[in-house]
Amino acid sequence: MNSVSPFRDPAAPGNPVIPRQDWDRAPWNRWTFQHVRDLLPTTQVWRGPGPVSHLPTDLRDIDAITFAAEGRACTVGSFLESNYADGFLVLHGGKIVAERYMNGMTSRTQHLSQSVAKSVVGTVAGILIDRGVVNPAAPLTHYLPELEATAYRGATVQHVLDMTSGVVFDETYTALDSHMAQLDAASGWKDHRNPNWPKSVWDLILSLKDLECPHGTSFRYRSIETDVLSFVLQRATATSLADLVSRELWAPMGAEEDAYFTVDAAGYSLGDGGFNATLRDYARFALLHLRGGEIDGKRIVSNEWLAGTRFEADPTLFGGIYHEVLPTGAYHNQFWIEDTVHGVYMARGVFGQLVYIDPTADFAAVVLSSWPEFVSTARTQTTLAAVRAIRGALGS
Template sequence: MTDPSQYRDPRNPGGPRIPRAEWDGAPHNRWTFQNVRQIVPTAEVWRGPGPVLPLSSAPQNLAGLEFECDGTRQTIAEFLDTSFTDGFIVLHKGAIVTETYMNGMQPRTTHLSQSVAKSIVGTVAGILHGRGELDFAAPVTHYLPELANTAYRGATVQQVMDMQSGVLFDETYTSPDSHIAKVDAACGWKEPKPGWPDTMWKLITELTESEAAHGESFRYRSIETDVIGFILQRVSGLMLPELVSRELWAPMGAEEDAYFTVDPSGYGLADGGFNATLRDYARFAQLICNVGAAHGRQIVPRSFIIDLPNGDHAKFGDDYRIALPKGAYHNQFWLEEPGEPVAICRGVFGQLIYINPRHDFVAVKLSTWPEFTHPRRTRTALAAIRAIRAVVV
C-alpha cells in the first residue's frame, strides 16, 4: 500500500499521484476522505459570524470497556484500532465523553461524510417544511414540473424523503454501469463514459423507468436526496451549500466551515458530497438530540424531530435488516427499532452518527473502510456505541 502521506509531499513534487478513477476507494480513501478539496471542485458551507455551540468536557477512560458482537469480544480500543477509524467522538448531555483522532486526522480536519449528507439535507427540508415553504404532501412535479416525463411523475415529496418513490435506480456500488456509477460521473467525482449524463440534473431527467408503485416499499436510492436537493434550490432560490449554511450550519453554531463537492453545473451533491469536522458532525447530532434547539431558539422544528421515529418498519424490507434488524427509514434518517427515538445517519466506507435523544447521547464515527458496505462492521460499531451508552448514561 502506498503511504498516503506521499500523495502531497512538498519535498517530492514528482511523487505518486492518485488515479482519478480510484480516488474514493481503498487504499486511497485513507488520505482522500480528509482532503477532498484537493481532488474535486467544492463549494463552501459558511459557518457564519455567530457563536460556536459549546461542547463541554466530561472525559471517561473507555479504552478498556469490553463488548460483544457476533460472538466476538473486544475492547473499545481494539475496535477503534481494527475498524479503519479516522475520528470517533461521544457526547452525553452535550459534553465530550471521549474523542479520538487516528490516521492523521485532527480536530480541524474536514472529512467526507458520504450518505450522512442525506440527513443534513433532509433536516434542511424539515426546516423549510416547518415554515410552510415546502409541502411534503405535494407531488414532486409541483416543484419540479420538468420531471413530469420521468418516473417521478405522481410521487410525493414525502415518498422521496422516505425513499419510497418506486423509481428504478440501481444502487449496486461495485457495478461499473449501475445508476450509482453514473452518479459518480454526473456529480464530478469521476469522468463520464460516452453518452452518460454530465450533471446530476441530467441524470435525474433520464430516470424514466419504474420498478414499483410509489409508496409501496422502501428501497435505498441515493438519487432521491438529489431530487430533494433540487426542490430545495427551487423553493429557496439558493444553491444548496448557501442554503445549508443559512438554515442549519450557521444557526446551530458550527465551529468550522463545511463544504459540498459540486458537479460541473455548480450543484452541491446532496446525496453524499458533504464534508465537515468531527466535532461539527457531533454538534449537528446534538441539535437533533436537543429536539432542534440551540442558542435558546428553535432551529429545526420540534415536529420534524419528534416525527423521526415514525418510519414505516413494515416497508423496510429484508435486504436492509442485516445491520438494522428492526430498522426503518424516514425523512432521510435511519431508525434503530420501533418505539425507540434513535436516529442514525450512515454513509458508505463506515460513516456513522448515532443519536439517542431519550438518553441525551450522541456518537460519531468517521472511517475509511476498504469496502463500500460491510454489515458486520456496522453491527460491531453499533454494539460498541451501545456498550458505551450503557456505562455513561
C-alpha cells in the first residue's frame, strides 16, 4: 500500500530536510514531484491569453475493472491504491471518464513528468518540421556547427528524434559516474560530484566524443538526444525552449494553467525531463494527439506528422531490454510506439509517468506517479495492463 508521505511540508517544524542529492528519490519524491519549483530554478511556460480548451466530463466507475498482472487478478481500484499514483485521468470519446487525485495532488498542481517532456519537445519539433523551419534530414551541424568536434558529427536531426545516433551516453540512473549522473549535475538537479564535470547541459553535449555504433543503426535510449534536439529548435528559431513550447503548443492548445521547466546554470530549459504541468493539461496534450493534431477546431500539428510518428517507426532498430515492456515496440519522433500495426503510442517517464494514446479507440490515459524505483518492468507492465483493461471495458 502507498504510505502517506511525512515530507508534504518540509518547512514545518520537526520535519526532516530533503537531501539535495536525493530529492528525486524515494521517499522524498512523494512530495518533491509536486513541488519541483520549490527546490530548483525554473522558468515559466505561459498558457497565453486565450481561452481554455474544453474538456467535457462523463465520469464512469472504473475501480472494479479487472485485469491480470504478474499472474494474479487485480482491479483498477487496487492498482491506484498500490502503485504510488498521484494523478490519474482517462479520456474516451473526447470526454474525461475518470479523474483521480491522490497523495495531496490537486487539479492545479504541476507534477514533474520526467521523460514525458521528451514527447512535448518532439511535438514542438513536429510543428516546426511541418512549417519548414527545421529539416529532419539535415545534419545536426547545419544548425549546431559546434557539434563537428563531437561524436554527433555526421548525425542528422532525425537521428536524435529517434535516438539512433551512435553516440556513447551511459544512461545508468544509479551509477555515480555515468553520463546520466553528469547530466543531473549539468542540469542543476544535483550538485557536482566531480569539479571537472560539465557545468551546463550544452557543455555536456560538447564533451561527448565517442561512438559505439554507426549513426542510424540502432535505438539506444539516450536522454541527452532530446537536449541536442532542443538546442536545434532553439537555434533554428532564435527562441528559448520554454517560449517555444508556450508559443507553439501550450498556448494554442488552450492549456488551463502555466507549465514550467527546470533550468540549468546557463538558463537552458531541460528538454529531456524538466517539464511540469497539471493533470488536465497533460490530458489536453493527449487529446491533441487523439484528434490528429487539432483541438477545439484549431490545427496545431499536422496529422501527417503524427501518422508518421505512429506508423513509420523501424522496429528492427528496437530490441534488447526494451522488448521486456514493448515486445513489438519501436521508438520514433520522441515517442514510444506500442506497435507499428495499430499505431498506439505513448510518452513515458521514470518513476511511473505515462501518457498513453490510442487514436483508433479514441482513448488516452495519463498516469502521474512517484514510484520508489526509477524503472520497474513489473510496475510498467501492470500499469499498461490496467490501462488496456480500462480501454477494453469502455468498449473500444
